[in-house]
Amino acid sequence: MASHRRPKQPSRARVSVLTAAAATAVALSAQVAAHAAPQPSKADVKAQIDQLQQEQEQAAEKYNGAKERADQLRKQSDQLQDQVARSQDQMTQLKSGLSEVAGEQYRTGGIDPSVQLMLSSDPSGYLQKASSVQQASNSQAEALKGLLDQQRRLDQQKSEAAAVLASLDSTTKDLNQAKADVNQKLKAAQDLMNSLSAADRAALRAQQQQDDRASRGADRPDIGQLPQASGYAGVAVAKAMSKQGSPYQWGSTGPSTFDCSGLMVWAYGQAGVSLPRTSQEQGNVGTRVPSLDQAQPGDLVIYGPDRHHVGMYIGNGMVVHAPHTGDVVKVMKADAMPINTIRRV
Structure with a gap:
């Protein structure tokens, strides 16, 4: 007849050690989780x-x-x-x-x-x-x-x-x-x-597109409703506007891709006017326009304290510009970014 022995119970000391170890592990895990980098929003x-x-x-x-x-x-x-x-x-x-x-x-x-x-x-x-x-x-x-x-x-x-x-x-x-x-x-x-999930990436892209639409108004302005510029400024405006939808490409001066200053160089080049290559240099050309309400189509609007961006004023408080990588040449409100200076070529 088999004997039924009662299982040996762990000593109270051993139970205390195991319990303390488990508690320590839980605490360490909590600390690691607390210090782990949170998922960015x-x-x-x-x-x-x-x-x-x-x-x-x-x-x-x-x-x-x-x-x-x-x-x-x-x-x-x-x-x-x-x-x-x-x-x-x-x-x-x-x-x-x-x-x-x-x-x-x-x-x-x-x-x-x-x-x-x-x-x-x-x-x-x-x-x-x-x-x-x-x-x-x-x-x-x-x-x-x-x-x-x-x-x-x-x-x-x-x-x-x-x-x-x-x-x-x-x-x-x-x-x-x-x-x-x-x-x-x-x-x-x-x-x-x-680093975002697929859903968050899609949502972020949709938000960026919405922000872009908001920055340039509900609808694309009708070029026929814009004030008409004469001379080489008028030619430059028409050429720049004709490139709406062309991709941004840093270092490019056209004719199919542009960066911000490259679009200005190309558009004015079509009018027979040579502009410096960078937005910083373009911020010194021609004569200074005192304020946005005195801007005329063809004026260069330079943005940022370091003059890192430029657009071309087209009238009605708007500029045409090449924004950044992943975007295209388009129209936005002239005061959508901090203006550094406005130059009349």
Whole structure:
């Protein structure tokens, strides 16, 4: 007959230890949960994305400025290199002419000491030496003077070319850094969007679209109802308005994609007017318009304390602009953002 033993009960001490351990584990779990990063709300994500989009546009304008500077330096460097090459050819021709004189003199009985001095490794002292020993004819002195002048020009051009290349190298580094900053901001914004659930992402996009519609009014303004501008300003307005719906692309000046300052450059370019590349530089063109109620179609409206954004006034309190990555060229209320300055081109 099997014996039924009563199970051995844990000691009170063991129960106390286990209970304390469990309590500690629960407390630690609660602390971890309390300190864990909360799931961001749609409002928080939208605010952060809006900030990143502004920072991205700031970085894009820095990129535009650095690229414009690099393009100018590259063109200047090419011109200087051409000048150096031409000057070097002229130097070679001058020396060749002196060598022919020396060769002819050698064949007819010896090289004139003045020619020897001109072909020496230290021609800069030739005139002084020749003057002291009265060995140079006027024609030889003029020949060497031309050679020395050409050498000075060549040295100066080489020095300028080296300085331009150094500036180009520095500007290229700035350009690459600005490009990296733009991409970093874009990635951070996308990562924030991806941190939301699919439903929240859809809701946030719908909210952004609603905000965009609100910022430009219930309906798209009828261009026929806008005040008509004449001259090149009128052409620029018409060209900019014709690009509504074109995607924003940082660093682009059209004709199918644009960033904010690129749209201004392209539109005015169609009217035969050249504008600086960046919104900061565009904030200094033409003449200042004192207030928005005095703005005329074609005026540039510059936004933000750092002038990182620009739109074109079209009348009726509206501007046309290229907002930011993920958006398109469209119309908004001119005072939807803090205005820095208004410029009449």
